[in-house]
Amino acid sequence: MTFDYDLFVIGGGSGGVRAARVAAGDWGAKVGLAEESRMGGTCVIRGCVPKKLMVYASGFPAAFEEARAYGWEMWDTRFDWAAFRGRLETELDRLENAYRNTLINAGVTLHDTRATLVDPHRVRLATGQEVTAKHILVATGGRPFVPDIPGAELAVTSNEMFHLPALPDRALIVGGGYVASEFACILNGLGVKVTQVYRGAQILRGFDDEARGHVATGMQAAGIEIRCGTDVMRLERTSGGIRAVTTDGADREYDLVLSATGRRPNTEGLGLAELGVRLGRMGEVIVDRFSQTAVPSIHAVGDVTGRINLTPVAIREGHAFADTVFGGRPTAFDHELVASAVFTQPELGSVGLTEEAAREQEPIEVYATAFRPMRSAFAGHGDRVLMKLVVSRATRKVLGCHIVAPEAGELIQMAAIAIRMGATKEDFDRTCAVHPTMAEELVTMRKPVRTA
Structure with missing residues (x-):
């Protein structure tokens, strides 16, 4: 044919x-x-x-x-x-x-x-x-997926966020994934009063628990109101904006509601x-x-x-x-050890297993440190960086790396190369630090904070 x-x-x-x-x-x-x-x-x-x-x-x-x-x-x-x-x-x-x-x-x-x-x-x-x-x-x-609730048509999705006629004064972000969390930080940084609601126990489900908790704490310190364990029941148009009724009994008015509840x-x-x-x-x-x-x-x-x-x-x-x-070269992409970044403020970079997943797989050691970075500490800010390595006790291989820090996406890309190559904790230890940097902490953590 x-x-x-x-x-x-x-x-x-x-x-x-x-x-x-x-x-x-x-x-x-x-x-x-x-x-x-x-x-x-x-x-x-x-x-x-x-x-x-x-x-x-x-x-x-x-x-x-x-x-x-x-x-x-x-x-x-x-x-x-x-x-x-x-x-x-x-x-x-x-x-x-x-x-x-x-x-x-x-x-x-x-x-x-x-x-x-x-x-x-x-x-x-x-x-x-x-x-x-x-x-x-x-x-x-x-x-984007928009839940079928009364007044759902009053919400926008991520598709419309780049073409808003004007920035709102008050915004409600519905969802706890990376899209919701990133837009919460974006709007907050642009001067919008932001509330984020999520039906789960903590935002950024699927990421390392300690890392996502660190991100949530930083977002709240920046002025974002995060209300977990709640969801929107209905939206109504009012003379002053959009009224959102949530499962925790709150009844508030917003200028913009973003539905970021998955795709x-x-x-x-x-x-x-x-x-x-x-x-x-x-x-x-x-x-x-x-x-x-x-x-x-x-x-x-x-x-x-x-x-x-x-x-x-x-x-x-x-x-x-x-x-x-078409090339006669059978090639299958390996979906293991794919690094990712969440561009929240603070930013999250992650590659490999979370502590929770690794613990289910085998005995592990966890190396972690949290500290105030030099740049913002000098300016009197209280934000903190998190560096974390999850290590196999049997093979000594680094199973996962999780970073919460400015430019964490840039940092995790480099860590991903080493982890992809099968680097052990001792390989990290043998690597000389670049000082003064945030990333030097990845090669200077000597004692595990916990084992499992």
Whole structure:
């Protein structure tokens, strides 16, 4: 059978773009790609890139305050949301064009429309056109999930946070994950009075308990009200804003409510289940280690598979798929020891096992230290850094590293290399410290604080 394409990709996010570029540019495949929204996907357009720019913007008030302590005479400062939003939108336009041009230069044919599956080798575009492909890759990512409560339509999601007409005076953040916690810190840094509610016992579920507790304490010290063990029952429009009634009996009014209660895979209406593609409980596409579904010609990568919802993971999965199918190099991305960062204030970096998970697996030693970093201590601030290593008592390998500190994401990337290589605690001990730095504590902790 003759096909229109060797590969047709549904979704123009990080995973789909990488797969298409490598298949076409490196391996000479004839590739088509359909994207119903903007090229670049969640990360570039509605996620990590604009969010990180907002993190930078929100950090300046604290930096200004520190500067005064260091002898700088500071002028009166005022944040211009409209000016920032304009520059942000210009930057997103630039990045989208860069993604688009990268694909075009690799020889990929772009279709700016929605695509659904008709059969294992046929795709129908929203324009009515149908195309055939030897292989189809689903890379449609995820979308925010909004709980079905009365007044749910009054809340915004993370998609809208980058395009607000104005900053609110009072904001309610619903959720305890990284999206909720990051936006709580962003808005707080920009001068918004922030309340965060989460139905669980502590925010940032899934991360090391000690580390997430450290983050929560820092957020509260910065002025964020965190109310755990509670949830929103209903929202109502009032003359002065949005009234939120919560399960702890509170009844308060806000100018903005952000629903950040998780994400769901974008599989609805694609026609996957009808073709025999297995879907999980949340709608995620079930794939094997080579990203192949139950239908041999259909693959999936990125957040739509629900494996690890991180942009670099989607990119590596997409690259591995292209190398496997079109390069003749069977490659499976290893999902173990993937480092991550939460861009809260304070920031959290993590790689490997949490103390809780490691304790369930084998006997361990825990090395940890908390201290006031030199820069902020000099300025009279009370914030504290946490450095933590989880070590196997049997092999001496470092099983996990957790850092709560300014630029923790930058620090954990370097630690991840060592841990990925199988570094032992003694390898860390033999490494000479760089002084004076925060990171030197990772190689100077000599005695465990506890064993388990």
